[in-house]
Amino acid sequence: MPALFVTFEGPEGCGKTTQVRLLAEWLSARGYDVLATREPGGTRIGEQIRAILLNPAHTEMVPAAEILLFSAARAQIVHEVIIPHLQRGGIVLCDRFADSTLAYQGYGHGLDLNVLRIITAFATAGLTPDITFYLDIPVEEGLRRKAQAGKAEWNRLDQRELAYHQRVQEGYRQLIAAEPARWVLIDARGSIEAVHMQVVREMERRLAVQHGTAR
Numbered sequence: 001m002p003a004l005f006v007t008f009e010g011p012e013g014c015g016k017t018t019q020v021r022l023l024a025e026w027l028s029a030r031g032y033d034v035l036a037t038r039e040p041g042g043t044r045i046g047e048q049i050r051a052i053l054l055n056p057a058h059t060e061m062v063p064a065a066e067i068l069l070f071s072a073a074r075a076q077i078v079h080e081v082i083i084p085h086l087q088r089g090g091i092v093l094c095d096r097f098a099d100s101t102l103a104y105q106g107y108g109h110g111l112d113l114n115v116l117r118i119i120t121a122f123a124t125a126g127l128t129p130d131i132t133f134y135l136d137i138p139v140e141e142g143l144r145r146k147a148q149a150g151k152a153e154w155n156r157l158d159q160r161e162l163a164y165h166q167r168v169q170e171g172y173r174q175l176i177a178a179e180p181a182r183w184v185l186i187d188a189r190g191s192i193e194a195v196h197m198q199v200v201r202e203m204e205r206r207l208a209v210q211h212g213t214a215r
């Protein structure tokens, strides 16, 4: 079985959580040992950190605290969950990973990208995804989907102004341009099923390559 670390990135409401669930079901049905998780969270400690980060009452949170909380949750999930599963030859799907830190805290908030890269490398022990799906959608469209999903889906990070979300999206574009082999650009404006089919097509391709080279 191939060890594969797959992450999903993109703006709020682009469909990451939906697509991680569908791909996990698709892989499980084909006998893969798949573990789906999310950032921040995915561990007992990480879920508590997530609650602090997403609490709309925490308006006073400074960017440095935010990045260190994200990184603490990430260190926990990488060491407790992701690395052990990959070592067992499993596939890990992660709803957001280190690229989110660079996009949101770096490009979005203007924190020093080199500092963020160092903190991230420390938190992840240098682990990077094999494949990163970027679910591409206009910022306004994603926010609209979230709003339609109801109030429960809104959190502190969504409340920020549109310009911030646009800086984040531009940041993602630069990250993709810097590492085109890792990123897979998906048009996320279609139906849930249409997006899922694009993801599946790429996974089939990568799994075939992996099986081919394993022999």
Ligand SMILES: Nc1ncnc2c1ncn2[C@@H]1O[C@H](COP(=O)(O)OP(=O)(O)O)[C@@H](O)[C@H]1O
Pocket (backbone or CB within 6 Å): 010, 011, 012, 013, 014, 015, 016, 017, 018, 019, 145, 146, 148, 149, 188, 189, 190, 191, 192, 193, 195
């Ligand atoms: N392709 C799609 N078309 C229309 N609505 C979608 C699509 N994908 C997801 N949604 C809906 O939009 C909302 C946000 O999706 P979600 O998967 O939670 O996005 P994310 O995790 O990226 O914020 C949910 O209510 C979801 O059901």
Ligand SMILES: [Mg+2]
Pocket (backbone or CB within 6 Å): 016, 017, 018, 095
């Ligand atoms: Mg989500």
